[in-house]
Amino acid sequence: MRAPDPAAQKPVAPDNAASKPRIATVSLAGCFGCHMSLLDIDERLFTLFDIVEFDRSPLTDIKHCAACDVGLIEGGLCNAENVHVLREFRARCKVVVAVGACAINGGLPAQRNALDIGQILLDVYQHRPGLATGSSVPNDPELPLPLARVHAIHDVVHIDHFLPGCPPSADAIWAFLTTLLADGAPKLGRENLHYD
Amino acid sequence: MMTTIRMQPTDSGSDSERQIVELVVKRYDSRKDALVQILREVQAETHWLSRKVLHLVAAAVGLTPARVEGVASFYHFFHLQPVGRYHFLWSDNVIDRMLGSRMLARELCRLLHIVPGKPRQAAPASLDFTSCTGLGDQGPAVLLNQHQVLTRLDELRVVEIAELVHARVPIEEWPGEWQRVDDQLRRPDVLLASPAAQGEALRATLARGAEATLDEIVISRLRGRGGAGFSTATKWRACLHSPCPAHGGRVVVCNADEGEPGTFKDRVLLTRQADAVFEGMTVAARVIGATEGLVYLRGEYRYMLETLQSVLEQRRRDQLLGRQILGVDGFNFDLDIHVGAGAYVCGEESALIESLEGKRGTPRIRPPFPVERGYLDRPTVVNNVETFCAVTRIAQRGGAWWSAIGTAQSSGTKIHSVSGDCARPGIYEYPFGVSIAQILEDCGANSGAHHAQAVQVGGPSGLCLATDEFERCIGFEDVPTAGAFMVFDETRDMFETARGFAHFFAHESCGFCTPCRVGTELVVRRMDKLAKGHGSIFDETELRELESLLHGTTHCGLGATATNPLRDTLARFRPAYEQRLKSPTFTPGFDLDAELAAARRVTGRDDADAHLVWQE
DSSP, rough: OOOOGGOSSSOOSOOOOOOOEEEEEEEESSSHHHHHHHHTTTTTTHHHHHEEEOOTTTTOOSSOOOOOEEEEEEEEEEEEHHHHHHHHHHHHHHEEEEEEHHHHHOOOGGGGGGGGGHHHHHHHTTTTTTTTTTOOOOOTSSSOOEEEEEEEEETTTSSEEOOOOSOOOOHHHHHHHHHHHHHHHOOOGGGGGGGO | OOOOOOOOOOOOOHHHHHHHHHHHHHTOOOOOOOHHHHHHHHHHHHHHHOOHHEEEEHHHOOOOOOHHHHHHTTTTTTOOOOOOSSSEEEEEEEHHHHHHHHHHHHHHHHHOBBBBBBTTTTTTEEEEEEEESOHHHHHHOOTTTTEEEOOSHHHHHHHHHHHHHHHOOOGGGGGGGGOOOOEEEOOOTTTSSOOOOOSSHHHHHHHOOHHHHHHHHHHHBBBOOOSSSBBBHHHHHHHHOOOOTTTOOEEEEEEOOOTTTTOOHHHHHHHHHHHHHHHHHHHHHHHHHHHEEEEEGGGGGGHHHHHHHHHHHHHTTTSSSSSSGOOOTTTOOOEEEEEEOOOOGGGHHHHHHHHTTTOOOOOSSSSOOOOOOGGGSSOEEEEEEHHHHHHHHHHHHHHHHHHTBBBBSBSSEEEEEEESSSSOEEEEEEEETOOHHHHHTTTTTTSOOOOOEEETTTSSEEEEEEGGGTTTTSSTBBBSSSEEEEEEESSSSSHEEEHHHHHHHHOOOOOOOOHHHHHHHHHHHHHHHHHTOOOOOHHHHHHHHHHHHHHHHHHSSHHHTTTTHHHHHHHOOHHHHHTTTTSSSSSSSSSGGGGGGGHHHHTTSSGGGOOOSSOO
């Protein structure tokens, strides 16, 4: 977790003080494990729903986020669509948080980075034994093209905070969110930063 | 003991490799702690260290193959892949670059059809870059087969080198002029102006007695010349009072691993004052009661080895070394030269000791300090080449004489290796307290074509000073230095200087601790991103965070000082950074659209969604 920029250290509050802070969440090249960990805060979910409003998120099924106070990103970038979604979050969320190992480092999906993505696509869709004759790599424009390498999200946009873990524990997510919402300076505490 | 056998180069089979390994290992009595020397001498014959050769060595000295490979892979001068019969290591310090070294390397590669760092099968030559080779005052400089040095390269010489390589002319037949190394002694003072030491200091030490000699060192207020400036007398006393283990007595080690980029004063001291260095070590031996000494000579100075060996031989003949020195019963001391294999971190004394013991040069956790448990766990004094030179003169002329030179906290003189944008690069010895401005004036840094905007004092791990600080003085109380003095005139881009140093530290990080291994690489990537024009306001925060992280968390001083150039240039040369940090929007450090090229190729797509813009 980075030391907060002093200028940015103010409570995360919506422009209209009467409404609740809006939070958007997304899983890019991740496994949804971080989202599962968010659900693991259990009964504290009720408190969370009392104090924030969820915008785009797997929990709401909203497809594009509106102006938000906090954007939580799980997963790294493995294809063009991931890049578009991440950029939308950056453009519309005041504070963007990289949640979990994949968002921070590329994580498990980045294991493919030593391989050539073109060759992988050919091997899977064209040369694999048992494919129908004439099989080729799918080229529908609807399908996002994969990037040559899986990237951490801070490679492509500015990230305000990093919440480490694979996944970050429910307690870590809770501590992070409550302190971020309270005064703009998230604190994890040592107990949420060890993994043994 | 260290003479190399001459054999016909051959691509040969295992029989000759086996013979080479057996011969070398025998020469070192199969000592595990001589592993670095064994590998170096084996490679001198086999040209590179194949896995098979490493396993032969492992079996011969009784170590596991993993251990031997671990050591071999640590040192830059050990090749685990084949290299050409002519292997050029291009000195890549910023000073060499300022003299056009990179352009010359490109030109030689073009003429020889090779790519830097990628030896081509069956090609006669290969080329790679290496950290400063200690010839910044007469660069661009190149190491040839880690044995010869080539100085003052220029375009014409590069063409001639290519011709000799094409004609397979043996290196021994190359023009001697190309390998000329000048001392460029510009301002000698009490150390460099003294005649060769012929035992005067030893006679004075014997007349005075060991304890009284240590008192003279106390009176002299001598502090170590390697950079940290620790009191020499305190170090010796601590060693003297440390109990010795049963397997061996105290040891005197001379640190001649002059790796700090831009430093070459030890090269000149070992050329002109080798006797004084060895005599200083012998004085130390008398004071602490040691019988064994070691000189750790950096691999880049391998070309000096034979000359230094002959100085030692002469001293043995003159009864200044060996058994019964000057005929005194019980005064036995001899020393050996250990040649390094290209690792900056081995200049740190505990890493140096690890290397002397035939291991990877990973710095030790201290305490225990080397004076308590050093070489082979024996109490060990490690001092710089220049320190031993000073010891000789102090033993000869007394502590009060030395103490009267210099300043309140820094007694005596200090030798500076001046290079960069100045009319008279070379060696300057001044009493402590001299101002930066004085040195600049003497070396011609503000005359004619030159106008200094910055000086890097003490190398990249030292301080970078701007014009408004040129009145500051050399000394432990103001501007400490290990001896480098690199001058940059106003045409130089100080961001690029700092970026070069960032690459140096990342290259030389020993890899033991994560903050340094990863941190130095993150600094490099971020600065490369700026250099490519992809900087934004966010990158400065990132660089500053990395800077403070490395200062507080690394295992040793290498990591702790690795971001000094970044810190200093950010503070003093902001405009050089600002022009690269203008963009208010974060910019990726790579071409996003190019990342989709492979997928476009195999899908045949080229529609709008098959592309990404660099920055949104």
